[in-house]
Amino acid sequence: MAASMKGKRCLVIGGCGFLGRHLCEVLLEKGWTVQVFDIRTTFEDPRIKFFIGDLCKIEDLKPALEGVHCVFHCASPAPLGNNKALFYKVNYEGTQNIIATCKEVGVKRLVLTSSASVVYEGKGIRNGKEDELPYATKPLDYYTETKILQEKTVLAANSQDFYTVAIRPHGIFGPRDLQLVPIAVDMARKGKMKFIIGDGKNVVDFTYVGNVVHGHVLAAEHLNPGSPVCGKAYHITNAEPIFFWTFMTRLLTGLGYPAPHIHLPYTLLYILALIMQFVAWVLSPITIISPSLSPMKVALAGTDHFYSCERAKQDMGYKPVFTLDQGLKLTMESYPELKNTEPVEEKKSQ
Numbered sequence: 001m002a003a004s005m006k007g008k009r010c011l012v013i014g015g016c017g018f019l020g021r022h023l024c025e026v027l028l029e030k031g032w033t034v035q036v037f038d039i040r041t042t043f044e045d046p047r048i049k050f051f052i053g054d055l056c057k058i059e060d061l062k063p064a065l066e067g068v069h070c071v072f073h074c075a076s077p078a079p080l081g082n083n084k085a086l087f088y089k090v091n092y093e094g095t096q097n098i099i100a101t102c103k104e105v106g107v108k109r110l111v112l113t114s115s116a117s118v119v120y121e122g123k124g125i126r127n128g129k130e131d132e133l134p135y136a137t138k139p140l141d142y143y144t145e146t147k148i149l150q151e152k153t154v155l156a157a158n159s160q161d162f163y164t165v166a167i168r169p170h171g172i173f174g175p176r177d178l179q180l181v182p183i184a185v186d187m188a189r190k191g192k193m194k195f196i197i198g199d200g201k202n203v204v205d206f207t208y209v210g211n212v213v214h215g216h217v218l219a220a221e222h223l224n225p226g227s228p229v230c231g232k233a234y235h236i237t238n239a240e241p242i243f244f245w246t247f248m249t250r251l252l253t254g255l256g257y258p259a260p261h262i263h264l265p266y267t268l269l270y271i272l273a274l275i276m277q278f279v280a281w282v283l284s285p286i287t288i289i290s291p292s293l294s295p296m297k298v299a300l301a302g303t304d305h306f307y308s309c310e311r312a313k314q315d316m317g318y319k320p321v322f323t324l325d326q327g328l329k330l331t332m333e334s335y336p337e338l339k340n341t342e343p344v345e346e347k348k349s350q
């Protein structure tokens, strides 16, 4: 049964990031009292109390967690990075700190932003359900490896007097994202988005940020003793699977860039990405190289990965509140600076 949260105090850890800030906006609209904990501030809002600190430090977390009804944990280092030690410290040890501090100060509810990628290891997933998919045993990157450790830790901490839930979004896009749209546009500007990896028919989920926020709010409202959501993970997507390359084409052409049109074999690119990853690793003591193709990116761009939201529908009444069309429109309108103003050459698909 969903509880009213009007006037309840929550803490959004990572609230200055892309998802966290959207979450704060909706929580405020719904009447919550919102506090933010983040390593930096990116915006100001007189309705929000900001705590600046590092979640790896219990002494930083403690004052922010005092008197809080529910914690939303959506902080993480940027997923496409390659710093194993940082991922481990922030995503795994930092989350252990959050749990320990919650227990110490008497916070009873924790909503974790996990990721659908915790079950993805490069092999196709079609309409994947939470109870049918095991955690990836060979995750493709350190980010995923530590998101698995993080989710397991949070769900295992669920108990009679501490209620936890994990939301697993997939491919989040929307205004102010610094990843999906800006990276795709940067690649397009460098001429690297002419290529389609594989046959272009791989079906995936992309999720508008407003739907991810909606999933988090529902989870918090249902996180009460005896509720089926306690101790469980939930896929949250737009529930509108789409060809990866159709989505990219809509995004890029909508912003004035040419559509990807030259097909390259998946296996060739995957091997190339493995070689580049190896070279970057060998040279890492001397210099830091970030290849634009990683095995994870190639796999995400060339395989199926879409998930069922049935469990979230059953247990918390989840239904997307924005369609893919609405999300794409809102997203493209929000990035005037990413629009291409150069004339675009017409290309035939190959």
Ligand SMILES: NC(=O)C1=CN([C@@H]2O[C@H](COP(=O)(O)OP(=O)(O)OC[C@H]3O[C@@H](n4cnc5c(N)ncnc54)[C@H](OP(=O)(O)O)[C@@H]3O)[C@@H](O)[C@H]2O)C=CC1
Residues within 6 Å of the ligand: 013, 014, 015, 016, 017, 018, 019, 020, 037, 038, 039, 040, 053, 054, 055, 056, 073, 074, 075, 076, 077, 078, 079, 090, 094, 113, 114, 115, 116, 147, 168, 169, 170, 171, 172, 173, 179
């Ligand atoms: N974007 C996506 O497609 C998906 C994201 N997710 C998950 O959603 C969550 C939010 O992602 P998103 O909003 O895109 O990420 P952002 O990077 O925009 O936001 C994360 C915020 O956490 C902050 N942060 C990082 N380390 C610490 C720390 N040690 N202490 C306090 N704050 C810290 C970041 O600061 P700084 O920027 O300075 O590092 C940033 O402000 C993450 O948990 C991510 O794993 C899940 C599925 C898909």
Ligand SMILES: CC(C)CCC[C@@H](C)[C@H]1CC[C@H]2C3=C(CC[C@]12C)[C@@]1(C)CCC(=O)C[C@@H]1CC3
Residues within 6 Å of the ligand: 079, 080, 114, 115, 116, 117, 170, 171, 172, 179, 180, 183, 184, 187, 293, 297, 298, 300, 301
């Ligand atoms: C190889 C190129 C064609 C890829 C360009 C687009 C990518 C920048 C994005 C497409 C799918 C995205 C995605 C993520 C990051 C950005 C993309 C790779 C995540 C890895 C972010 C963190 C997660 O938890 C899972 C996401 C899956 C989709």
